[in-house]
Amino acid sequence: MVGPGAADPVDATFWTAVEHQDLDELVRTLGVGAENEKSALSAVLPVLSSWRSDRVEESTVASWRYRIVWNQGPDYGNETRLSGTWLVAVPSALASDPWVAACVGALNDRGARVAVLELDASAVLRTDLAARLGDVVRGAGAGTVGGVFSLLALDESPHPDHPTVPAGVAATLALVQALRDTAAESPLWLVTRGAVSVGVTDVLASALQAQVWGLGRIVGLEHPQSWGGLLDLPDTLDERALARMAGALTASGHEDQLAVRPSGVFVRRLVPAGTGGSTVGREWRPRGTALITGGTGAVGAHVARWLVRGGAEHVVLTSRRGPEAAGAGELAAELTALGAQVTFAACDVADRAALKRLVADLEGRGTPVRSVFHAAGTLTAAPLSETTVADLADTLAAKAAGAESLAELFDQGRPLDAFVLFSSNSGVWGSGGHGAYAAANAHLDALAQRRRAAGLTATSVAWGLWGGGGMVSGAGEEQLERRGVRAMSPELAVTALHRALAHDETTLTVADIDWARFAPAFSSGRPRPLIEDIPQVRRVLDETAVAVDGTDPSAAGSALAQQLATSSEAERERILVDLVRHHVAAALGHTAGEAIDPGRAFRDLGFDSLTAVSLRNRLNAATGLRLPSTLAFDHPSPRMLAQYLRTELVQDGAAAALPLPDQLDRLEETLVGGALDGLSRATVAKRLKALLSRLDETSARSGSAGTKEMIQSADDDELLAFINQQLGRS
Structure with a gap:
């Protein structure tokens, strides 16, 4: 075809x-x-x-279909050696746990100077933790801090002030923030126990710890320079498992999502999941009563229409406002006209008692629930540095706690035709500013796997961007589109959902991604092996291995340095501000830099972590500098960033020294043009001869051949290297 x-x-x-x-x-x-x-x-x-x-x-x-797989990775032997001081963060409640002691002992046995930091995971204060971290770093003395090894995720007890948040997740957030506050750049490893499943026979033990995997993916995006990775360990830690654990910590820095199992080390990958021409596993059709949480939202309404058209006789739409929600009347009329009974329920899905009453009432009316679609959720967008435990609580309540309430109600005693969780890509590969949301959605994916292992139906779909006012709208939708996450037609999205149920999927990612736009920015801060097995990604990354727009950074940097060297201070400021505005506009997808207010904060302009990295890459290419990925956060407006570039490009009122070939080119242009600044030709010739003489003298002292012989025998590269060496340049 x-x-x-x-x-x-x-x-x-x-x-x-x-x-x-x-x-x-x-x-x-x-x-x-x-x-x-x-x-x-x-x-x-x-x-x-x-x-x-x-x-x-x-x-x-x-x-649009992708799935997570776990591939066999490198197997590390006992020869692994660690160096420097390793800070190990341990929940005080588990400080004497043998499993924790085995991890600490393995680091000690392999050469690390271990500094154990015991924390009350339920009462960690960011400022106090930052002070304690600073003491550890100073105490390391001449030794370096080799890494940070966090076991805080192991504490699954509820936070005392926010019970929907595991204490270990809250403590992990505080640790990330404190490390940022102390400007520590040692690799951070977040360690869990049974938070992922690498195969059918590997049972996922903790959906609560899986939240740390969602949170950690955001750490890797927002703080790539200080990111080690996520490491899941087995329940039994024998010597082989501990050796593999240590080996993962000293790997090349490429793999950042790993699981150690008795059969080896596994690495996490996202791969296409097209049906491949396979036959449908079952003819799934809705029947009886369908319960939709978040049912009055845009996504919930689309799902309700699809279910009614497919045969559902009764839809129960829950939300916090129930029938008072905006558009509820119109939706009810539409669904009723299609032949269905419609019930609105003002029920917070995180309220287990209220949810239990609703289900019991439906059963009492002879309309038991046959299928559940959990689409409720709250999105709080903020960088990790500004995310609070209260933010975690708000997001986890609707998504994770609500899903657990539903799972508890619909267990073996209430069999279902479908138990569907609406997850998000933020929990699969992360999204800057969505730390709490990523944690909640990672929990949903883990919950689906846990139910399947228990013999219960479950399907978690990690969605991309729904069009038509779905999960994200307005400026948020435009931002995702710029990054390569395209809006999906709601009609086709529910078709994808139907396919997932027909194929009886457990977890699935459904997203329309323009990898040519998404992959370079996503992979620019550090390698992202998660997506490297997608064929389009491999092609894109190969094609974009050169600088942005094919610009040669060294040539661009030389041209800019020459321009600044011959400009007044006021002109330099204008040149650099215009340069930054131009690339800010390009990173945001605008056509011209004139619309960018140089004094406006990048965050107000719509920047996120991926946009910031895109700007960094563009400025690297334009200036020839090697700028940090945190550039836009350290210098938070175009004008402030331009001032920083001036300090990097201009020194003591003059442009930073140009490469020697460029200096020789400039000298030649000056001599040919006759611009000798009032000096006689004889004086200039004498200075040049003296310079050549110094080259000969330097060569003689070093015991090497003279300049004349060097020139006669050397090729271009050898000659330039020789001149750079003699002038003391690198």
């Missing part, structure tokens, strides 16, 4: 005519003349158009 993106223009014209049922265009394209042939074509065209539409739809939905 010719695909929708066929390159042949005749084929494209043919299929466009079919899709639009344009008989006249189809007749012209096929060269049909006889009336009987036109009549036959007219009869078959609707069928052909419908077939074509179904095939395009199937192909589109299949291209």
